Amino acid sequence: MRLTRYVLPLLKETPAEAQIVSHRLMLRAGMIRQSSAGIYSWLPLGYRALQKVERIVHEEQQRAGAIPLLMPTIQPAEIWRESGRYDAYGPEMLRIKDRHEREMLYGPTNEEMITLLVRDAVKSWRDLPRILYHIQWKFRDETRPRFGVMRGREFLMKDAYSFDLTAEGARLSYQKMFVSYLKTFARLGLTAVPMKADTGPIGGDLSHEFLILAETGESQVFVDKALLAKDWSSVEVDYEDPASVAGIFESFTSAYARTDETHDEAIWAETPAERQVSARGVEVGHIFYFGTKYSEPLKAAAIGPDGQPVTLEMGSYGVGVSRLLGAIIEASHDENGIVWPEAAAPFHVALVNLKQGDAAVDAAAEKLYAELTAAGVEVLYDDRDERAGGKFAAMDLIGLPWRLTVGPRGLASGQVELRRRKDGATEELTPEAAAAKLIAATRGL
Numbered sequence: 001m002r003l004t005r006y007v008l009p010l011l012k013e014t015p016a017e018a019q020i021v022s023h024r025l026m027l028r029a030g031m032i033r034q035s036s037a038g039i040y041s042w043l044p045l046g047y048r049a050l051q052k053v054e055r056i057v058h059e060e061q062q063r064a065g066a067i068p069l070l071m072p073t074i075q076p077a078e079i080w081r082e083s084g085r086y087d088a089y090g091p092e093m094l095r096i097k098d099r100h101e102r103e104m105l106y107g108p109t110n111e112e113m114i115t116l117l118v119r120d121a122v123k124s125w126r127d128l129p130r131i132l133y134h135i136q137w138k139f140r141d142e143t144r145p146r147f148g149v150m151r152g153r154e155f156l157m158k159d160a161y162s163f164d165l166t167a168e169g170a171r172l173s174y175q176k177m178f179v180s181y182l183k184t185f186a187r188l189g190l191t192a193v194p195m196k197a198d199t200g201p202i203g204g205d206l207s208h209e210f211l212i213l214a215e216t217g218e219s220q221v222f223v224d225k226a227l228l229a230k231d232w233s234s235v236e237v238d239y240e241d242p243a244s245v246a247g248i249f250e251s252f253t254s255a256y257a258r259t260d261e262t263h264d265e266a267i268w269a270e271t272p273a274e275r276q277v278s279a280r281g282v283e284v285g286h287i288f289y290f291g292t293k294y295s296e297p298l299k300a301a302a303i304g305p306d307g308q309p310v311t312l313e314m315g316s317y318g319v320g321v322s323r324l325l326g327a328i329i330e331a332s333h334d335e336n337g338i339v340w341p342e343a344a345a346p347f348h349v350a351l352v353n354l355k356q357g358d359a360a361v362d363a364a365a366e367k368l369y370a371e372l373t374a375a376g377v378e379v380l381y382d383d384r385d386e387r388a389g390g391k392f393a394a395m396d397l398i399g400l401p402w403r404l405t406v407g408p409r410g411l412a413s414g415q416v417e418l419r420r421r422k423d424g425a426t427e428e429l430t431p432e433a434a435a436a437k438l439i440a441a442t443r444g445l
């Protein structure tokens with residue numbers, strides 16, 4: 001993409017309304033614009049990053065056996081009455097009437113709808129277990145929308161739902177989703193710690209919130225340092241093997257990790273003082289098993305092996321996809337701007353032409369742009385007629401993993417400059433060597 005043909009409204013000033021760094025940087029880098037409180041447009045650069053995150057979530061869900069579908073944003077009130085949640089949900093739910101005075105709502109979540117779909121589609125124990133999911137916009141009229149996309153009113157969520165014949169089966173489905181969350185967040189360069197969450201009347205150990213540690217987080221968290229020291233980036237699992245799945249679940253749930261909602265001083269005291277970490281955290285995912293809470297009132301059952309109907313055992317599994325963009329930036333930035341982890345970066349490389357209009361520099365930059373693009377490297381080509389300082393500051397702000405600079409001085413000795421955003425490591429290379437390195441570095445992303 002050529003910057004002269006793109007829409008990238010960078011802000012020089014720090015917007016006064018933004019209280020946390022990710023919100024400031026998303027506004028300054030031209031990723032989002034607020035349209036009303038907690039409701040945002042995703043500008044081209046932000047939308048690209050959002051799509052990267054979405055794709056990784058899709059891939060890891062499907063790797064764990066979950067099946068994608070798409071349910072609507074608008075739901076009939078009736079199905080929420082059937083489940084008994086319509087009145088209980090409160091003012092966070094946006095309630096709407098259509099022209100026929102029928103009561104509708106903008107979905108804050110989809111348990112009712114998916115339960116009805118599965119009730120009609122799944123008849124027999126032979127059709128189970130199943131995990132279905134979608135990535136769809138939600139609306140919750142939050143009391144205090146704030147921190148940009150972190151706590152929006154309209155936000156993008158991945159919500160998966162599992163259906164099993166037995167509680168034991170539901171436990172395996174839960175554990176598969178648990179493992180897929182570890183893998184999803186690791187690919188995004190995040191350590192999202194699963195913390196014991198409230199299970200309500202169901203009890204048991206099958207509810208976890210995944211939190212990344214960040215000073216600006218809304219939750220207080222208590223974590224055993226030993227858990228943080230684990231290798232989060234190379235979890236290997238065989239989803240077909242229940243023992244493999246359960247083993248990973250056990251190993252990431254055995255140490256203490258709780259939010260203030262479930263924190264227990266007496267149990268915490270069993271963790272040696274030098275291993276106690278108390279910090280702030282941002283919730284990026286929440287998974288829980290809730291048995292027949294929805295399948296019972298909505299009459300979702302399957303015929304079991306003995307010919308008798310069995311009410312389905314369910315769980316639900318949410319990821320805050322749009323919130324993740326804020327969380328990634330909270331976890332990865334410096335004083336100059338965003339530092340994208342490679343997998344979520346909106347483009348792989350910023351190609352900077354230091355002397356737009358100089359025939360030799362233009363030709364070398366154009367050639368690199370064409371070659372890299374043809375090889376599948378995503379290049380944002382800064383072909384504006386601007387001073388070098390301004391270009392570098394802009395590219396640091398948007399934080400692409402690599403910056404490739406073509407200028408008259410280097411070119412005179414046959415070299416371009418390749419710089420890694422993460423640590424500033426810089427190399428002078430021939431254009432061919434630089435291209436080869438970028439192609440290798442971005443392969444498979």
Ligand code: ATP
Pocket residue numbers: 109140142149150151152153155156157283284285286318319320321322323
């Ligand atoms: P929170 O405790 O942050 O209010 P929640 O418990 O209401 O979240 P869930 O219903 O578990 O959220 O939703 C699943 C995921 O959706 C959460 O883990 C979070 O990442 C994301 N999410 C929830 N509310 C918002 C919001 N207002 N804006 C952005 N993301 C959200």
Ligand code: MG
Pocket residue numbers: 209283286
């Ligand atoms: Mg939650």
